[in-house]
């Protein structure tokens with residue numbers, strides 16, 4: 001067991017043979033409670049309600065949802081796939097995982113084959129995260145990094161994407177301090193990223209989302225490192241709301257901006273960010289904090305939960321296939337459509 005393995009101990013998604021156990025991320029950090037899904041509908045609901053969240057983890061959970069459907073309700077398998085696909089719109093890992101499962105179904109695969117495919121999806125994600133950790137850490141210099149939302153073990157099969165780069169960077173002595181934005185309104189940064197960083201003993205401080213530009217101006221941060229929910233063919237990247245303004249502030253202050261995501265997050269069928277559907281969630285999520293209403297009755301709210309960062313503001317996209325510096329349509333195609341005529 002390596003030093004990194006000793007630290008990376010959280011797993012959000014557990015397959016138990018006839019049901020799926022999910023660490024309920026709505027209850028963290030103070031309660032480590034698991035929920036059990038017995039059907040594809042249970043999994044779809046858990047994804048919709050953010051009990052499981054983070055693009056890769058959503059895809060993995062959905063793949064296991066298809067196994068549950070094949071075990072318990074094979075007569076309505078295609079309805080179950082539709083239900084899972086509709087659970088959240090932005091993270092393309094969900095559609096990607098369901099397409100892989102559909103491929104097995106189309107070849108006449110039985111429950112055993114579907115189980116094997118879901119397990120592969122989960123294991124490949126962990127391996128991709130380890131690889132991206134190495135690659136991303138090789139770019140780092142300066143020691144100070146900022147991240148947004150939660151991209152760690154909780155959001156993936158383990159280790160994490162952006163947080164994986166931070167973990168690797170810390171292990172190599174290339175990260176000395178992490179600043180985590182709290183990530184209103186669900187507080188993934190405050191509740192989940194700080195939970196992971198404190199468990200790992202990585203020096204970290206929470207900041208209000210609105211403190212980011214001031215932090216960058218101070219010179220304390222050399223890299224902003226974030227994950228992604230969907231990367232279009234030209235490198236435009238959808239990620240948690242607030243990422244775009246971080247990229248603008250980073251460019252203004254000469255801070256580098258890195259996106260870390262497995263190739264399952266790359267959507268070459270979508271030409272650019274304008275084609276990415278952005279999830280709008282209920283206004284009630286913004287009208288209070290942790291269930292306590294903070295806004296006057298009668299007020300309304302606009303609650304998009306992702307935004308799109310144009311590729312021109314991204315210094316590097318790191319996937320398990322390699323590093324793409326200054327991403328654009330051509331450099332993305334060279335990695336994700338090798339051999340295709342330009």
Ligand SMILES: CSC[C@@H](O)[C@@H](O)C(=O)COP(=O)(O)O
Nearest residue numbers: 053054055149151155227228240
């Ligand atoms: C490795 S997770 C990458 C992204 O999925 C993450 O940054 C993010 O935006 C998660 O949003 P969430 O709404 O919590 O699912």
